[in-house]
Amino acid sequence: MANADCVVIQGSNMAECHPVAYQWVTEAKARGAKIIHIDPRFTRTSAVADKHVPIRVGSDIVLLGALIRHVLETGSYFEEYVRAYTNAATLVDESFQDTEELDGIFSGYDPETGTYDMTSWGYDSAAGDDHVEQSSEREGDEHGSSRKERSAGDEHGSGGPSLEHAEVERDDTMQHPRCVLQVLRRHYARYTPELVERTCGISADDFAYLANALTENSGRERTSCFAYAVGWTQHSLGAQYIRTAAILQLLLGNIGRPGGGIMALRGHASIQGSTDIPTLFNLLPGYLPMPWAGRHDDFDDYIASIASPRQKGYWVNADAYAVNLLKAWWGDAATEDNDWAFAYLPRIDGNHNTYATTMGMIDGTVEGYFLLGQNPAVGASHGRLQRAGMSNLKWLVVRDLNLIESATFWKDGPEIATGEMKTEDIGTEVFFLPPASHAEKSGTFTQTQRLLQWREAAVAPPGECQSDLDFFYKLGLRLRERLAQSTDPRDRPLLDLTWDYAVDEHGEIEADAVLQEINGRFLTGEKAGQMLPMYSSMKADGSTSGGCWIYCGVYADGVNQANRRKPDAEQNWVSAEWGWAWPDNRRILYNRASADLDGKPWSERKAYVWWDEEAGRWTGHDRPDFPLTTPPSYRPPKGTAGIEGLAGDDPFVMQADGKGWLYAPKGLLDGPMPTHYEPQESPVANPLYHQQRNPARFVYPRPDNPSAPSAGDPGSSVYPYVFTTYRLTEHHTAGGMSRWLPYLAELQPAFFCEVSPELAAERGLENGGWATIVSPRSAIEARVLVTERMRPLRIGEQTVHQIGLPYHWGQGGTGAVVTGDGANDLLGVTLDPNVAIQESKASTCDIRAGRRPTGPALRALVEDYLTRAGVTTTTGNVRRHVDAVPQASPTPEDDSGDSDGDGGRYDEGDAAAGSYPADPREDEDEA
Numbered sequence: 001m002a003n004a005d006c007v008v009i010q011g012s013n014m015a016e017c018h019p020v021a022y023q024w025v026t027e028a029k030a031r032g033a034k035i036i037h038i039d040p041r042f043t044r045t046s047a048v049a050d051k052h053v054p055i056r057v058g059s060d061i062v063l064l065g066a067l068i069r070h071v072l073e074t075g076s077y078f079e080e081y082v083r084a085y086t087n088a089a090t091l092v093d094e095s096f097q098d099t100e101e102l103d104g105i106f107s108g109y110d111p112e113t114g115t116y117d118m119t120s121w122g123y124d125s126a127a128g129d130d131h132v133e134q135s136s137e138r139e140g141d142e143h144g145s146s147r148k149e150r151s152a153g154d155e156h157g158s159g160g161p162s163l164e165h166a167e168v169e170r171d172d173t174m175q176h177p178r179c180v181l182q183v184l185r186r187h188y189a190r191y192t193p194e195l196v197e198r199t200c201g202i203s204a205d206d207f208a209y210l211a212n213a214l215t216e217n218s219g220r221e222r223t224s225c226f227a228y229a230v231g232w233t234q235h236s237l238g239a240q241y242i243r244t245a246a247i248l249q250l251l252l253g254n255i256g257r258p259g260g261g262i263m264a265l266r267g268h269a270s271i272q273g274s275t276d277i278p279t280l281f282n283l284l285p286g287y288l289p290m291p292w293a294g295r296h297d298d299f300d301d302y303i304a305s306i307a308s309p310r311q312k313g314y315w316v317n318a319d320a321y322a323v324n325l326l327k328a329w330w331g332d333a334a335t336e337d338n339d340w341a342f343a344y345l346p347r348i349d350g351n352h353n354t355y356a357t358t359m360g361m362i363d364g365t366v367e368g369y370f371l372l373g374q375n376p377a378v379g380a381s382h383g384r385l386q387r388a389g390m391s392n393l394k395w396l397v398v399r400d401l402n403l404i405e406s407a408t409f410w411k412d413g414p415e416i417a418t419g420e421m422k423t424e425d426i427g428t429e430v431f432f433l434p435p436a437s438h439a440e441k442s443g444t445f446t447q448t449q450r451l452l453q454w455r456e457a458a459v460a461p462p463g464e465c466q467s468d469l470d471f472f473y474k475l476g477l478r479l480r481e482r483l484a485q486s487t488d489p490r491d492r493p494l495l496d497l498t499w500d501y502a503v504d505e506h507g508e509i510e511a512d513a514v515l516q517e518i519n520g521r522f523l524t525g526e527k528a529g530q531m532l533p534m535y536s537s538m539k540a541d542g543s544t545s546g547g548c549w550i551y552c553g554v555y556a557d558g559v560n561q562a563n564r565r566k567p568d569a570e571q572n573w574v575s576a577e578w579g580w581a582w583p584d585n586r587r588i589l590y591n592r593a594s595a596d597l598d599g600k601p602w603s604e605r606k607a608y609v610w611w612d613e614e615a616g617r618w619t620g621h622d623r624p625d626f627p628l629t630t631p632p633s634y635r636p637p638k639g640t641a642g643i644e645g646l647a648g649d650d651p652f653v654m655q656a657d658g659k660g661w662l663y664a665p666k667g668l669l670d671g672p673m674p675t676h677y678e679p680q681e682s683p684v685a686n687p688l689y690h691q692q693r694n695p696a697r698f699v700y701p702r703p704d705n706p707s708a709p710s711a712g713d714p715g716s717s718v719y720p721y722v723f724t725t726y727r728l729t730e731h732h733t734a735g736g737m738s739r740w741l742p743y744l745a746e747l748q749p750a751f752f753c754e755v756s757p758e759l760a761a762e763r764g765l766e767n768g769g770w771a772t773i774v775s776p777r778s779a780i781e782a783r784v785l786v787t788e789r790m791r792p793l794r795i796g797e798q799t800v801h802q803i804g805l806p807y808h809w810g811q812g813g814t815g816a817v818v819t820g821d822g823a824n825d826l827l828g829v830t831l832d833p834n835v836a837i838q839e840s841k842a843s844t845c846d847i848r849a850g851r852r853p854t855g856p857a858l859r860a861l862v863e864d865y866l867t868r869a870g871v872t873t874t875t876g877n878v879r880r881h882v883d884a885v886p887q888a889s890p891t892p893e894d895d896s897g898d899s900d901g902d903g904g905r906y907d908e909g910d911a912a913a914g915s916y917p918a919d920p921r922e923d924e925d926e927a
Helices: 022-030 044-048 060-073 079-085 144-149 152-156 180-187 193-200 204-216 238-251 271-276 299-306 314-333 336-344 354-363 383-390 405-412 414-418 468-482 489-495 511-519 757-763 856-869 908-912
Strands: 006-010 034-038 051-053 224-228 262-264 368-372 395-399 429-432 443-446 451-455 609-612 617-620 721-726 752-755 770-774 779-786 793-795 798-800 802-806 843-849
Touching: 006 022, 006 204, 022 034, 034 044, 034 204, 051 204, 060 180, 060 193, 060 204, 060 238, 079 238, 193 204, 193 793, 224 238, 238 262, 271 443, 299 314, 299 336, 314 336, 336 489, 354 383, 383 405, 383 414, 395 405, 405 414, 405 429, 414 856, 443 511, 468 489, 752 757, 752 770, 757 779, 757 843, 770 856, 779 856
Parallel strands: 006 034, 006 224, 034 051, 224 262, 368 395, 395 429, 721 802, 752 779
Antiparallel strands: 443 451, 609 617, 721 843, 752 802, 770 779, 770 843, 793 798
């Protein structure tokens, strides 16, 4: 980021929430970079940026899509980069239909399940198949419904989606109407500056400033960077927000180059690490998918679903990555004869995301729960639902530094005060086990740029507190001891685990020993026992082991590479000897793209890696992310796959075709290209289609999870305002590490809401006074901060007011210095289909002056609003809008209801007949 010429921070208050990382933005600015902050609020980041652009929450794809349109229409894209390094020239199958043709859905949509059959999204094949995906015997027949149930979008964090092969039709002139560049051009044709102004509330001048800043600072000589955080991810189409930025950055040639890319800012020291070696229900270490019951009955079926042996790149070696993981876990018990103990792995049979788990508690299918550094009573969406779930458990283990609200909800939670719950009726047995803090244990953090950094324990934990690592190690020992005499086959996976880690003089497991297991070892031959140097050393024959393939090399040469702290003055500016980055200590992924087709830097100013003709290998400031001896001129023989199948101009080595994807023929569950949908709750009608919301989103139509009506639906005026949640520097997430500390709590002593002077006048709110905020889920009270940092936005013919709510406070807990109502009590549960993340950045509410009621009257207030709005379980939860045309996606085989025999494709005759207006919102009555 320090090498960027322009930095766009969108979906993040980076200076306030990521102050250490913001150092690099400050360095970029000192070198002359433009810093632009796009955010609903004017924040500390806005104050130090060159430009603040206010935006309506939930409308980011319109803005980014309009930037894509601008780049394409003005010819501002980096043509040489785009033609060679992306799939812009690849032809899309002729059966594909866009949202522009089908009123807000792509071809293959099933309105009954809210999922897509992605067959028609595939490439046009040059291999004699109908198209790439359909030719696959492994994955092509899997419908989007089963992929959605296992949140399959999560699986591609390190390797791209599988293609059966990469032999595709191309038009290198990029003029064919079905080539990706032209498909993209048509898709974003309506994303004009005018649409931005009436949808995002961004003026034409501000849009022009942003477009010029990006295009002027991209290309051969210059690069621009995007940075985002949960302001982008926590939406019902959050994954597509990031995809839109990725498309824009590929068009501008800003991926794989210094000062380019898209930086995902993490809110904790090791959030990246907790997905690399995951705490997610559907992933194994290194983003290998969890096997699915009934589909992955044996190891070969499982591997075939991850990658085709005919595709390009390193992901074709997924069998080696999986075998090494199984060997690391089960050692000698994992053999070729038993499929490397693959049967020991559990199978998933549905979507077990955190919210589905909470609903399982309420429904009686989940009986016990571990909370480790989590406080769902405050920090998760729909706090009332979370507390209801925990009250129905048989047992709950809470490991935290303080008696947080999730440990004490049964005696002092908000529902105790309203009478909805009674302590004597709650049978949950709560075990509170204080852990060691991050300063009281050794180990690694994996931070936002994939950098593993070792830290030493500063002090010993007090009393009987123990690290999570030691806790689970000791728990494993006790379980194995209890099962030691068991002959039941179901106990073998636990008994056969390699559970022989080194311990220190106090009998505590050494984190260093675990890191060595994660790195992996040679198991046979002359190097037996030695650490693996890199992931390409992993074999699929059982001769090596390694607990996470992307971390292989962190212990190369028997040295803890994460523990390196060589000063920057003693090495080059990439600082490769400070910590260790996955994979293989590369600091910029896909850095082959930093050189041109001949292997020369696009410019000396942005030189990063390049081809050394004399040495016959790639070299540079960083470790090249490309086969070291593959020259730029290399073109593989037809049918060559894997690493050898990568051509010299295929820089995206984890993608199945070696290219950056402007268009995703598979992998995303809600469309091959991002398109704008409104949030689950929105006062604004979708200006593009009748389809208001993401048709593939997860909805939970339950009486305990109501949604507000939207955009002109009956009752929408009951919840007329938009609220968004955010975090503060002075508090840490749900407050467990900050509200118990006087010197932090006094800096932000009370829960508050930010409102504009105009909204304050409209609703009679006074600065420093009280306000009650009501959503369909709950009502909370907050101190009022009247500030011009919140601006009303003119959206079409209406004014949209937005309310800002920090989410760090909670009611209950023992010993907290400050308490207050929890902002997340207002939120409902609607999820992105790819990653099952909640929509907590855009919801609707009412705000009124004065304090909320207490006792049963509080619930009565919420119910009164629900009654007045006419809310039912179906409100907001119909996936396909009833006025949309067509309701389902017709195919050549099923064109029922298609009177003109065109397969349901939109044409000018349809518009003339009035069945599908070009802008479905131009007729207000119809809207």
